[in-house]
Amino acid sequence: MEHLDAVVVGMGPGGEAVASRLLAEGRHVAVAEADLIGGECGYYACIPTKVLLRGPEAQREADGVAGLSRPELDWEALRSYRDGMIRHLDDSAQVDGYRDLGARVFKGRARLVGRDPWRVVVNGTELQADHVVLATGSEPVVPPIAGLAELGPDVVWTNREATTLTAIPERAVVVGGSAVGVELGQFLAELGSRVTVVQRGPRLLDREDERLCALVSEQFERDGIDVRTGTQVSAVGRDAHGVVAHLDDGTRVETDVVVLASGRRPRVEGLGLDEVGVDTGGGAVAVDDRCRLAPGLWAVGDLTGQAMFTHVASYQARVVTDNLLGTDHRADYTGVPRVVFSHPEVAAVGLTQEQARGAGVDVVASEVDLTEELARPWTFETEPQGRLGLVADRASGVLVGAWAFGPLSSEWIHTAALAVRARIPVSTLRRSIFQFPTFSQGYLAALDRLEM
Ligand SMILES: Cc1cc2nc3c(=O)[nH]c(=O)nc-3n(C[C@H](O)[C@H](O)[C@H](O)COP(=O)(O)OP(=O)(O)OC[C@H]3O[C@@H](n4cnc5c(N)ncnc54)[C@H](O)[C@@H]3O)c2cc1C
Ligand SMILES: NC(=O)c1ccc[n+]([C@@H]2O[C@H](COP(=O)([O-])OP(=O)(O)OC[C@H]3O[C@@H](n4cnc5c(N)ncnc54)[C@H](O)[C@@H]3O)[C@@H](O)[C@H]2O)c1
Secondary structure, eight states: OEEEEEEEEOOSHHHHHHHHHHHHTTOOEEEEESSOTTHHHHHHSHHHHHHHHHHHHHHHHHHTSTTOOOOOOOHHHHHHHHHHHTGGGOOHHHHHHHHHTTOEEEESOEEEEETTTEEEEETTEEEEEEEEEEOOOEEEOOOOOBTTTTSOTTTEEOHHHHHTOSSOOSEEEEEOOSHHHHHHHHHHHHTTOEEEEEESSSSTTTTSOHHHHHHHHHHHHHTTOEEEESOOEEEEEEETTEEEEEETTSOEEEESEEEEOSOEEEOOTTSOTGGGTOOOTTSOOOOOTTSEEETTEEEOGGGGTSSOOHHHHHHHHHHHHHHHTTOOOOOOOTTOOEEEOOSSOEEEEEOOHHHHHHTTOOEEEEEEEHHHHOSHHHHHOSSOOOEEEEEEETTTTEEEEEEEESTTHHHHHHHHHHHHHHTOBHHHHHTOOOOTTOGGGHHHHHHHTOOO
16 A cells, blocks of 8 residues: 555645645655645635626726726626636646646545554545645535525525626525625626625624624615625525525515525535544534644644635645644634725724623724825725724733725735734834835824724
8 A cells, every 4th residue: 555645635725735835845745636626715716706806896996097987897708717717627737737746646535544544545545644634625504595405506506606607697695794795796796786695694794893894884785785684595486587585584585596605614524534533523623733633634724614714724734734844833823814805805804893802802993084094095096995993902002903994905904914913012013104105004093093
């Protein structure tokens, strides 16, 4: 039986980062991928959503720039570029690429079958290894909606059907109003769908700061998106007008597609964890701070149930490979940025005010309307938007959280992300110099307003 240094199970961004580093360090590695090397992120999530959202974003931007008018969006051309960006759902170049780097590449579903040493079976081949790294990602939660199973994938879309769509539906009901619901809902509306977002939680993006949620809701209202909060779809069916979604507040919405955006769960099923004595209870795998499940068994990415982001999967891959290669590295999730690529972009980091209070922080907060403070929003567009909120700890004099709403906030949130992670004193931040004219200059105004 073949004995390897490591087997990587699942080749999304987490698995790819682990495999690439180990191969670069000269390790003997096998990788197993059940679907496409590149994972959910590359084909059905991050990449296609950001490509699809960019066209309507550029339209809005042009619309808002003095001297320009709204350009036409060529859906066929956008779709075709999206197809190229998702490699036409073909990973043969990646398979060849990893083989060229010296990896054993298996296209198939892998399963743990034993330990001491670790043993993995894929496509009928059994592999032995010192280390196994699990990186099998997550899958959409299908909510218990009566009649859902009877409507096929033409009507019931997960992120996969939504991101590979070929025609814009006339009407869409989006179930769930967090990151996936906001990105897909806004994109569909911008491309001409009549969109209803049904959000069980009390507000859109309900885990974020209330102020940020309110700003997103106001934007959705301006965009003509119908948002129903505090309710859920209880049943779906067909009538003479098409598909009907029945909400538990007694209302009904006619639609052409039902888009599921109601969360994701770690993909643990069929991994054989119970057979090797690792109990998951069906949920995320419980890794320690080195992302280790047992000696020689590691996990990264959405499977770990940590903040489900590609950058977290990549970070955990660094943690695992450092430890595996002999350097002690403990994961620290302080200051992970969270961005929703809506229009305008929504970004956050660290604790919300509410979470900070719950954690016993002596909270001091501030908010600035960047259009009142800065030149940049006005040089950027004629009807600008931009807000920045900070959450600080009076006792320790550092930022513990921040949120931002405005163009490119996915970029300028990183000042706060670094400040939160590195515990840079507010007094130091106040003495920083920011380029004029940028959105980042808003930090000085927001820092000045912190009463500490
Ligand atoms: C619509 C949408 C948009 C998103 N946008 C962003 C974004 O802009 N930025 C961001 O940071 N995050 C985004 N995310 C989240 C991001 O996609 C995930 O956090 C990321 O893909 C996690 O990477 P991963 O490697 O853990 O898993 P995945 O990308 O899910 O990859 C796991 C891989 O494992 C394979 N696999 C599963 N089981 C097995 C098995 N038994 N054997 C072999 N292979 C197996 C799967 O086929 C898959 O290819 C988005 C998510 C969605 C749904
Ligand atoms: N830009 C990004 O980085 C990005 C984009 C999309 C997704 N993601 C990640 O993907 C993961 C999944 O995102 P998500 O938005 O699907 O999940 P989520 O868990 O963040 O939110 C799900 C939302 O759906 C609502 N909900 C749940 N069940 C419902 C029901 N039956 N009816 C109506 N509403 C219901 C919840 O109230 C919640 O607000 C997240 O961890 C997210 O961070 C990241």
